[in-house]
Amino acid sequence: MTDTSVSKGPDVRLWRRLWSEHIRRFWPLLVLAVVLMSVEGAAIGAFAWAVQPLFDTLFSAGSMDGVVWVALLIGGLFVLRATAGFLQRILVVGVGMRVVASLQTRLLSHLLTLDLAFFQTNPPGALIERVRGDTTALQNVSSNALMSLGRDAITLISLLAVMLYTDWRWTLFAMLGVPVLILPLLAVQAFIKRTSRMARAAAADLSTRLDEIFHGVQTIKLNRLETTEQNRFHAAVQAFLRPSMRTRIGSAANPAMIDIVAALGFVAVLYVGGQDIIAGEKTLGEFMSFFTALGLLFEPLRRLSGIAAQVQAAGASLERLYDVLETHPTILSPDPAEPLEPGDIVFEDVHFGYGDAPVLNGLSFTAKAGQTTALVGASGAGKTTVFAALTRLVEAQSGQIRIGAVPVSQADLAILRSTIAVVGQETALFDESIRANIRMGALDATDAAVEDAARDAEVMDFAQAFPQGLDTVVGPRGSALSGGQRQRVVIARAMLKAAPILLLDEPTSALDAQSERLVGAALDRLSEGRTTLVIAHRLSTIRDADKIVVMDHGRVVEEGTHDGLLAEGGTYARLHAMQITGAEVS
Ligand SMILES: Nc1ncnc2c1ncn2[C@@H]1O[C@H](COP(=O)(O)OP(=O)(O)O)[C@@H](O)[C@H]1O
Ligand SMILES: [Mg+2]
Known part of the structure; x- marks a missing residue:
């Protein structure tokens, strides 16, 4: 200020x-x-x-x-x-x-x-x-x-x-x-x-x-x-x-x-x-x-x-x-903006820090279009920050982040964000009906589309048990729902948004085994055919990824497939030995 x-x-x-x-x-x-x-x-x-x-x-x-x-x-x-x-x-x-x-x-x-x-x-x-x-x-x-x-x-x-x-x-x-x-x-x-x-x-x-x-x-x-x-x-x-x-x-x-x-x-x-x-x-x-x-x-x-x-x-x-x-935003749409085309997500020597504390230290990796890339690393490694930089909630201080050939800083902010659906760590529900919360993914969606999304994300299962069904009001920050139910509503929202890029930030970290299975099924359906970046520490999620990027202190230390990385016997193998799930939840 x-x-x-x-x-x-x-x-x-x-x-x-x-x-x-x-x-x-x-x-x-x-x-x-x-x-x-x-x-x-x-x-x-x-x-x-x-x-x-x-x-x-x-x-x-x-x-x-x-x-x-x-x-x-x-x-x-x-x-x-x-x-x-x-x-x-x-x-x-x-x-x-x-x-x-x-x-x-x-x-x-x-x-x-x-x-x-x-x-x-x-x-x-x-x-x-x-x-x-x-x-x-x-x-x-x-x-x-x-x-x-x-x-x-x-x-x-x-x-x-x-x-x-x-x-x-x-x-x-x-x-x-x-x-x-x-x-x-x-x-x-x-x-x-x-x-x-x-x-x-x-x-x-x-x-x-x-x-x-x-x-x-x-x-x-x-x-x-x-x-x-x-x-x-x-x-x-x-x-x-x-x-x-x-x-x-x-x-x-x-x-x-x-x-x-x-x-x-x-x-x-x-x-x-x-x-x-x-x-x-x-x-x-x-x-x-x-x-x-x-x-x-x-x-x-x-x-x-x-x-x-x-x-x-x-x-x-x-x-x-x-x-x-008189406080002005620094993260703005460029004028003129370059049109975004679907393509690989590329981080190239990206640096970013909050104040003086560096968080991303020359981060470089590529997430192939249409594939699932898992980001793995200890708590505080900078994984969530990768998503913030990609969606331009924060601005990379140097280096380049591209979708296809276009740097995200050259794309229109509204278009960039409509290209990406995020299922994050934070509670993302508003004190409105389940239906209204799902519709936030696409405000002009028909009721039928909202209901389809609710069905695909396994929201219908629990919503039908409420007297008001999808019109049940979820309470402040969704407090009237369980963690797994909340997460499924957010997934339904992302499904409705139908964006080509999907970012999942530990989507199942707060869930019990039963909810995790339901949410996992919903997520599989959601990420089908989309370029997906998933931050995860659950072995099953990671193993299914096309590529695993291992981060440490804001840098990529290893990349590869599950089997390849295990054979290398490096950081991933160590994390894996701790079952990855044993790593501290960030
Ligand atoms: N709003 C913020 N202000 C200052 N520091 C932050 C903020 N958000 C995150 N950090 C710091 O950035 C580092 C990376 O955070 P994050 O990307 O959330 O890690 P991860 O998701 O890998 O656990 C952490 O050390 C954290 O303390
Ligand atoms: Mg995080």
């Missing part, structure tokens, strides 16, 4: 980007909202203004008719204000929600383009927090800020106008305390920016903890880690609470400071204005009107003073969002 310690400059740039990418298209609605806010704000000014004739002309003249008219006018003003306020809020919140929806959609589609490595350094919980928490924080704060900016600024201006109209000198005295406030307000803003950044980072940690706990609930129970996890979670909650509290304290300091300014203003105006009235230079009505305006002024001023703080807090979320949006 890129550096987040940006200073003032980029902030403005990010807001501008947010505006042009996600908000600008709603501009007519926002203009309407601002007009309504102006009505809402101006109504207050008009109210304060109406107080003066009430006192000076109507009360003293004893004109009850006039009083009724002013009462009706004031009543009307409040109804107008209520209506404008209601509509304005609906508009702002509605736009805010739609902006968040479009931002979330955009974030997800961007996240899905990022390299696998990104997801290995950014845990799911933290990413969920960005897509959900940061966007929502941004929305709440920006709607509030926009509302006060529109409505409160107009209120403020209209009240100031009434005050200036009544007496500019009084107005100056009323505002006596304002300059005192500027420095503390700026300090509070900087404080809030810092604490809200910390709070957002802590929120991400919190989500990560929850994600890990719920995914690992079985391990937690079996190892009796409940208390440990509770304590860790408690610590994460505390770490979130502290900066959040500080942010709130910072925000609460704003209105408090405004109240102090208000006190100074009131005292000064009472003193100066009182003298003017006693001297007969001003009327009581003027004083009442001025005082009403002043009294009404401080509430919007309190809110306005909070905006800067809110914008700072939202800025913390905005930075985190653009941090993701």
Whole structure:
């Protein structure tokens, strides 16, 4: 993830980007909202203004008719204000929600383009927090800020106008305390920016903890880690609470400071204005009107003073969002791409490492088209990494990986991946029906095709025993199925995909003998006529392979057939002596 310690400059740039990418298209609605806010704000000014004739002309003249008219006018003003306020809020919140929806959609589609490595350094919980928490924080704060900016600024201006109209000198005295406030307000803003950044980072940690706990609930129970996890979670909650509290304290300091300014203003105006009235230079009505305006002024001023703080807090979320949006994938389709043709899979002096740790060290081998090649080697030898490099989940740092004559890096990424079906080590099921999980191999497949795949992969056997059959929902990560059942669903998916190249990563390693036999039969059917690379440590799987490639420390140390390699008496023979199955499962 890129550096987040940006200073003032980029902030403005990010807001501008947010505006042009996600908000600008709603501009007519926002203009309407601002007009309504102006009505809402101006109504207050008009109210304060109406107080003066009430006192000076109507009360003293004893004109009850006039009083009724002013009462009706004031009543009307409040109804107008209520209506404008209601509509304005609906508009702002509605736009805010739609902006968040479009931002979330955009974030997800961007996240899905990022390299696998990104997801290995950014845990799911933290990413969920960005897509959900940061966007929502941004929305709440920006709607509030926009509302006060529109409505409160107009209120403020209209009240100031009434005050200036009544007496500019009084107005100056009323505002006596304002300059005192500027420095503390700026300090509070900087404080809030810092604490809200910390709070957002802590929120991400919190989500990560929850994600890990719920995914690992079985391990937690079996190892009796409940208390440990509770304590860790408690610590994460505390770490979130502290900066959040500080942010709130910072925000609460704003209105408090405004109240102090208000006190100074009131005292000064009472003193100066009182003298003017006693001297007969001003009327009581003027004083009442001025005082009403002043009294009404401080509430919007309190809110306005909070905006800067809110914008700072939202800025913390905005930075985190653009941090993701400005991370770019490095593994991309070349333009133009070369068309892929079926052919041998060739690794030629391939080097790859995670960070500084080398994993593939000049790996070279050929897997003949239409044949089955077995990759054998100790755990950590780099076998799974071979598959990742072939499918370009990771990018080889040097050397070449070809399918036929075309380097995989020169092929279109989508076409490359549709050419290859993978049955991997990881749980590959989603919390949907068995049918939906199989259909992920080919989204446009007919029901009949899905059912054929289910039959060929021996999924039907167990699915039929469920009341819902193929429509049974498999639970998070397929937890409602047994290991062997899960693997057969994944095999059915690969069958439906009908890709010419098949990669099997220890497909039967987690299975008992009975499931292994069923899955083995399904796999035989699956690999028929396809170029198959299988990582295996089961003797039976390996023995049937057309060719065996023995890997050690990211390099090929031996190749050949089962009998040939045994006769050589090298690494394979040693692994074989340990029955291969005895090798540690990677
Ligand atoms: N995401 C990763 N980040 C860092 N190192 C990794 C990652 N994945 C695998 N490795 C390392 O790469 C090496 C080879 O892993 P792998 O290809 O999975 O081995 P095998 O499948 O042969 O058991 C191992 O030493 C492993 O620790
Ligand atoms: Mg592996």
